[in-house]
Amino acid sequence: KILPILRKLIKFDAVLTGNLSYVEQQELARVCEARKTPFIVLHKEGLSAGIYKDSAELYKYYKFIGARMLVYNDKVVGVLLGTNPLAGLSEDKVKVVGVPRLDYYFGDKKSSTNKQIVFFSFYPKYRLSKVFTQEFKLREAEKRADDFHKWIMNFAKNHPDFKVTIKTKVAEYYLDYVLDLYKNNFKEKINNLIITNSASSAELIKNSAVVVGYGSMALIESIIAGKAIISAYFGDLASSERWDYFDDYPELINYIKTEEELEDRILNYNKYLGYDPKKREEFLKIFISMPDGRASARAEEAIIETIKKYQC
Secondary structure, eight states, X not given: OHHHHHXXXXXXXXEEESOSOSHHHHHHHHHHHHTTOOEEEEOOOOTTTTTSTTGGGGGTXXXXXXXXXXXXXXXXHHXXXXXXXXXXXXXXXXXXXOOGGGGGGGXXXXXXXXXXXXXXXXXXXXXXXXXXXXHXXXXXXXXXXXXXXXXXXXXXXXXXXXXXXXXXXXXXXXXXXXXXXXXXXXSSOOTTEEEESSSOHHHHHHHEEEXXXXXXXXXXXXXXXXXXXXXXXXXXXXXXXXXXXXXXXXXXXXXXXXXXXXXXXXHTGGGXXXXXXXXXXXXXXXXXXXXXXXXXXXXXXXXXXXXXXXXX
């Protein structure tokens, strides 16, 4: 009852959403279909679809209702339409456009300082439990994650001329994990260390010479931005399991096994910065489809095309 009135007042041509699984979205999508209003999902999940073995499970109990789904890459399409296709979705309803928010990095390059680094913290309980299912391997991976965080803090302590930022996700428990490690291992304040859950990730990447993390979209963003990238190493614990976005492209990243290696890679980052352009291009195509900075334009074109189809 409300939708036709709302459409008359606001005069919108389509309804956009960023997900497909919430009950309210499903109900709204049904009404849109009944009222001939295009319901378009700007799918912001599933970057790792087709990378990790359980990625298809993300869509197991969902149903797509709507006019169009715009996705990041071809691997997402492969999972959505694969052996257990997402109910309600067909090939003509899904379109690969790339990752619009990453267009930002293809614009003017900001000059970064060689005395600034950012570490995108990862929360072991969630990040690692998806990869390491054997209990003893998970415990060892969690210990390494704790140590890795402490190495970053220790680097800041030993190099006061560097500005070191540890960026966590927004939820308080992500921030508390890092703050607890800091409080429990360092008695004195480290003045050049910032621990935050609110700073702009994009600005931190653009303004830093070195980006540190593990299994994070921020590292893919950093490849686009041309930054030196450092990651914790868990490969020896993974056995035959995929454990990182960079499994097939280790030359794009610097995996760290010791605190000494971490310090060397940061202090001498220029030695470890060069990417093979061909490998970089191949890697980015896997995750963001077309690394040309035009994902926003493709998304806009697909939205307009869908609206026009419904108006016919």
